[in-house]
Amino acid sequence: MMAVRLCTLVVCLGCIPLNCAAQAPSTGSMPASSRGIVSVDVSEPLFATMCALYAAGFDKDATMTPAREKLAARLRALDGPAALELRRFYEDHALVDPGETLSRFISYALVVGPAPKFEIAVRQEEIPPDALALEGFGEVLSKFYAEADLEDAWQAYEPSYQNAASALAPSVSHLTLQAFGYLRYLPSSQNPRSFTIYVEPLIGGKTNFHTIANRYSFIFDPNRDLPEEEIRHALLHFVLDPLPYQYNDTVRGYSSLLNFAARAPRLPEEFRADFPSFLTECLVMASDLRMRHLSPSDMEAQLAGDDANGLTLVRPLVQELVKFEQDKPPMNLYFPDLISGIDLAAEKRREAALNFAPSEEQNPASTSAANAPANDPDLAEGERQIAMGHGDEAAAAFQRVLARKPDSARALYGLAIASLMQNRADLAEQLFLQVIAAGTNAAPGPARPDPDSLSWSHVYLGRLYDVAGNRDLAVAEYRAALAVDGAPNSARAAAQKGIDQSYEMPKRGAGPGGDR
Numbered sequence: 001m002m003a004v005r006l007c008t009l010v011v012c013l014g015c016i017p018l019n020c021a022a023q024a025p026s027t028g029s030m031p032a033s034s035r036g037i038v039s040v041d042v043s044e045p046l047f048a049t050m051c052a053l054y055a056a057g058f059d060k061d062a063t064m065t066p067a068r069e070k071l072a073a074r075l076r077a078l079d080g081p082a083a084l085e086l087r088r089f090y091e092d093h094a095l096v097d098p099g100e101t102l103s104r105f106i107s108y109a110l111v112v113g114p115a116p117k118f119e120i121a122v123r124q125e126e127i128p129p130d131a132l133a134l135e136g137f138g139e140v141l142s143k144f145y146a147e148a149d150l151e152d153a154w155q156a157y158e159p160s161y162q163n164a165a166s167a168l169a170p171s172v173s174h175l176t177l178q179a180f181g182y183l184r185y186l187p188s189s190q191n192p193r194s195f196t197i198y199v200e201p202l203i204g205g206k207t208n209f210h211t212i213a214n215r216y217s218f219i220f221d222p223n224r225d226l227p228e229e230e231i232r233h234a235l236l237h238f239v240l241d242p243l244p245y246q247y248n249d250t251v252r253g254y255s256s257l258l259n260f261a262a263r264a265p266r267l268p269e270e271f272r273a274d275f276p277s278f279l280t281e282c283l284v285m286a287s288d289l290r291m292r293h294l295s296p297s298d299m300e301a302q303l304a305g306d307d308a309n310g311l312t313l314v315r316p317l318v319q320e321l322v323k324f325e326q327d328k329p330p331m332n333l334y335f336p337d338l339i340s341g342i343d344l345a346a347e348k349r350r351e352a353a354l355n356f357a358p359s360e361e362q363n364p365a366s367t368s369a370a371n372a373p374a375n376d377p378d379l380a381e382g383e384r385q386i387a388m389g390h391g392d393e394a395a396a397a398f399q400r401v402l403a404r405k406p407d408s409a410r411a412l413y414g415l416a417i418a419s420l421m422q423n424r425a426d427l428a429e430q431l432f433l434q435v436i437a438a439g440t441n442a443a444p445g446p447a448r449p450d451p452d453s454l455s456w457s458h459v460y461l462g463r464l465y466d467v468a469g470n471r472d473l474a475v476a477e478y479r480a481a482l483a484v485d486g487a488p489n490s491a492r493a494a495a496q497k498g499i500d501q502s503y504e505m506p507k508r509g510a511g512p513g514g515d516r
Helices: 002-014 044-056 066-077 081-093 098-109 137-147 150-183 228-240 248-252 255-261 275-291 296-308 314-325 331-340 344-352 377-387 391-404 409-421 425-441 451-467 471-482 489-500
Strands: 038-041 194-199 208-212 215-220
Touching: 038 150, 044 066, 044 081, 044 098, 044 137, 044 150, 081 137, 098 137, 098 208, 137 150, 150 194, 150 228, 150 275, 194 228, 208 228, 215 228, 228 275, 228 331, 248 275, 248 331, 255 275, 255 344, 275 296, 275 314, 296 314, 314 331, 377 391, 377 409, 391 409, 409 425, 409 451, 425 451, 451 471, 451 489, 471 489
Parallel strands: 038 194, 194 215
Antiparallel strands: 208 215
């Protein structure tokens, strides 16, 4: 029975077309294009993982090409003990979002060694969190690999993968020259970092980009048009990612700008508490805009959209890149001058006046009180001073509000944040407790905190309790934050992180509110 399954599997694999020029497969294990810091390659662990995902039911409701659908049906029909174990593992580890499910399994495939054992091949500290969540998958995959005769399937299919990789090499080389040339980046043969584009037809319409230690990986289906913009974006990240850490002293002086950007509803969660990542993303986008040679009107439209989405540093970085283009040093040497060229005071004033776009799920008319403009001048001043990192000035403004309106939930919350910035933890705790009490007892109106203030009050209290060593109280507050109806994703993410791991006081910063 297994021999029949293997035969039908190999036939089905062979019927998936590759829209690449026919070329003789490489004689080695890697195509010629894969020699160097940027390569195009193939991966048996990725192939085996995609086969396992199909066998487990991944993408069962998705629209596929006839060839992929036939392959998926063959794999789902396997019913041996290893296939059943694989499906149980998948059910226990699949996420609600199919894209996130695919990403975590691909992440695992990128850190394992060769078939048939698929053992972890990187240091423990280099394993990404999403791959760590799949602990034990290598053993499950190894059993399925043997039961489904995937070794024979890979041998039958690898030549077409290699041909696809070879056919893509010239286009990838051109994109690499564009990105590296613009940044005047000259990679060293001694550099341990690498960028690999893996061809994997079974991934379909999705692409995946992963950074694992010094290895950057981009996975896509070669039957699709080459996603040039995505690859260029990834290549720019490859060059620019290390620079904020290499020049940490320069970068740290501008980190307060994230206080403004973090207020933008559309800013991705991963940037809200990570200024180096935020800076790099803005620089990548700015570099891409300069490389596209847009007209002034098109450039302004792009920059206005980036500002509205919270990517506020794209605009000043575009201006600094104009100077870079007229100079000679490569970006890895010019970077400190690029950042120092930003007028910090002027940029703070500009960003403080920005009106951010509402979240895509949110009706602009129903913007929460936390993100809506403040009608009270003192309230607006307090929030502006918080964004600028001025705790004393912010506290004074909020105290003026409370002198007139003692039950203003927004002013209470603002004063609590300002107290954290002043390192007045005891006062901050009492104020957060008042905000939380108002969330339960106050009638609808200015005295009742909005979901943003209420959920973050729980998060900050949890952090204060963690710092004080009261872990049980801390977890209770994090859970309370998750229970707030309408809590923003940023607060939910912070609360879940607090549940997973005890909060530790940042080495630098004003207190437990340092990442918001």
